Amino acid sequence: MALAAETDRPPSPPPPTRAGRSRLTWSRTRRKALPYVLLLPAVCFELLVHIVPMLVGIWISFKQLTVFFIRNWSTAPNIGLGNYRFALNFHEAVGQSLLHSFYVTLGFTVLVVALSWLLGTGAAVLMQNPFRGRGALRTYFLVPYALPAYTATITWEFMFQRDHGAVNQIIVRDLHLTSHLPFWLIGGNSFAALVITAVWRTWPFAFLVVTAGMQSIPTDLYEAAAVDGAGVWQCIRKITLPSLRPVNQVLVLVLFLWNFNDFSTPFVLFGNVAPTQANLLSLQIYDTSFQTWNFGTGSAMSVLLLLFLLVVTAVYLLITNRGRRGADA
């Protein structure tokens, strides 16, 4: 190698002898090293913002890191699995609220993913055949997705106000569905408010992805089905949905992960402390860490959240891949 480097020095016409061959090996090594050089900045940043924080996070989840140690957190005492035991002790307040917010998050996620998928797929199917104004309508449906998350959510917060919100105007004063003005941002209704807001922001993405996925379905499939006398519904069930399966597998996973980790919707809708009925996990971890300044427990909760998501993703990928392989066979 050293020899190659030395002989490489004269840039004058490449000698066709042994020196030429070593020059070749040198350039081959350089070519081999090149991708790593190109990756170097990305890897450095990944280390800085992902790998190191993750290791630190796991490390502090074993520490009794409270507000007393915040200035010098490396000196916080080691408590082994104490934080995990504390977070998972469902007889105590912290463990109970963690378990509760886990259920709330699960319900929230399942509902939002299901509704967003239904609305998105429904709209995409209905808009599959061209009609006047289709392009404009497609663009328009994407506006909720383009809006910054907090401006959309803050508008919903305004609409859910009890006395001067648009939602109560519709259901109480316009439609007379109830006689009293319900609260939306506290109590049991807050869960519904959270789901509605999230669905409003999420379904356009499902629409977008399904629309794109449908463009790869060959039109002759539908024409052949029409010749065979298949109706609209049969076409959807026998052609559209099966063709969309790979797209849907990715879409559902992405929607699940997004909503399970959602922080901005409850945070903007309710402020620092959400009503218990709508307390999502991210907000719960945030509270534990930055409101009660219990970073050790907060980290333990984040690690548990990550483990849960990894397991769910792995199982999901395993199931869907097996299903796909089975369908191919």
Add this chain to the structure above:
Amino acid sequence: MPDKPVTAAAAPAPRRRPTAPPRSFLWTRRICLTLLAAFTALPLYVMITSSLKPLVDVQAAFRWIPSRLTLSPYVDIWSTVPLAHYFENSAIVASSSTAISVVVAIFAAYAVSRYRFFGRQAFKVAVLSTQMFPGILFLLPLFLIFVNIGNATGIELSTTRLGLIVTYLTFTLPFSVWLLVGYLDSIPRELDEAAAVDGSGPISTLLRIVVPAARPGIITVAVYTFMTAWGEVLFASVMTNDASRTLAVGLRDYASENDVYWNQIMAASLVVSVPVVVGFLLLQRYLVAGLTAGSVK
């Protein structure tokens, strides 16, 4: 663009579209799409009309048709809270993290797209998986690391724009890499090979051939990354103070103990949203193509 009717050579295709949808389907379509359009419109309508109402009107029961319109919320938003300052913070943080991540991602994506090397798959998996990790997982440790760096060196990161830029890389970088790999994969290799035959080195091929060819993709990734950073709430709510507050957190300041200036909040929301929504709609075609290419693949 109407779908081209696929006409088999044998059949003369007497009707343009053999699958004329039944009437019931047309009505279902009309009703469903109208309802969806109304659902989509509701907050937009409320946002726009409320931003034009005087304070007393947004503090009363909601009215569909405003009794009077005023532009004063649009004037007052700038003085009630330092909105221009928040705007500046958001713009600097979002554009800096976008610029850093796109530049870094171009090199990484080129390597992943054009070379087969040991660790390539591992890198791809790492990038993809960090994209799905919850932000809160990185928030805490980064906050603590920043506090430590501040103690040791005096460089304050936990509440400054610089710190926020770094934390935003947690989501802008994997996202940019992922989308750009997709774009570069779609650029024909023959272009690079032709350049290589002409004696161009890999780096100059990247800068002179691949980057210009990928320009629409790069712009798309940049716009999309910027949008995500512009709308970020979690890091902004922890890693900022009065001086570095971004719009995501700053809009809360319109609520004082006595009054919530809903008309001004709506006006500010509109002002804050317009740049990104316009950008999105202008680039919609490319954004959608890039995004779906990344997520559908």
